[in-house]
Amino acid sequence: MFGLKKQNAMPEADESVEETQARLNGAKSAPTPRRKDQVAARQRPLIASDRTQAKANDRQRRAEQQDRIRRGMATGEEQFLLPRDRGPQRRFARNFADARTCIAEFFFPIIILFFIVSIGLSPLLGYQGQLATTFSMYGVLLLVAIDMFFTWRALKKRLLTKFDSVERGVLWYGTFRTLQLRFMRQPKPQVKRGTKLE
Template sequence: MFGRKNEPAADSPPQPAEPQVPIVGKGTPTPRRKDQEAARRRPLVPTDRKASRAAERQAAVEDRQRVRRALETGDERNMPFRDRGPQKRFARDFVDARFNLGEYLMFAALAFVVISFIVPQAAAAQVFILGAFWIVFLLVFADTFWLSRRLKRALQNKFGEVERGTVWYGSMRALQFRPLRLPKPLVKRGQNPG
């Protein structure tokens, strides 16, 4: 009854031996937690600090190279966070597909500085030079304002809602000289950004 074990009857015939089946599981006992933790244990401070610093430096260099390659090829997985996402990609393509006056603002400013040194210091000449610079600056401002309005409308039409900072991202990209832009432009001027 209680506590008894069922024992095979002594007078029953012996059972035929079962064929040996290979073990399908791991086949080894589960390691003890204590052993696993001891195997993973490492010192908090590395014993060879010089080698550790060199390894960290090498990892940082490889990370920078990976990001640089991503910026040149357009691989979004390795780009910095500020450049990721379909809306940022669309904004880049939208800006790169058009001619922007802002690209040449720095060159215009440099030209005005050089001209102001070359032209005599007469007050009338300086007024014209400064006036011309302000006209160029206002044209760039108007072009960038027009771009931001069109970009915002295009983003709303394509995505419905515009992510915060995307229009500013596109406007600042329009002020950079095209060959120096990162991520590199992937569309030609005049091409439909999609």
């Protein structure tokens, strides 16, 4: 009696999932392979015999993984983002900054242009020209500060409306994103300029 149970139980242990499913459905296309044949088919050597090919495969696998992480970061997929970029409030702050056209975005190109003009063309400008360039640079700086202040206030108002609270650091995060040129921002902008956020 016990021998009969054991004999009936052995084939079930040797069957794969597909074959078990086929048997339950009343169909079997081929005899069940033996356990040792299945184990042998799944075995892989710990150290590959061809070390050069193994290194090439490992290099390709790492490159594909890094490319997937890079694409995930660029598109804003939560699992690939850095800790500073994660969370619904930070996502909203990014979209808020990307939907706006701010003077702050063009601050660094304008400052670089002022430096080139004031240093490279200083003999041609003279004292009055250099003074005018310096005051103009400070004027741009003041405009950027005012623009960032209004961006800060608008972002805070929208965050309080949408989330009822503001997480620490989110206002700085969203406001300073407007200082970066659009094509240099990471994660990449997911909304177009002028988009109305909900």
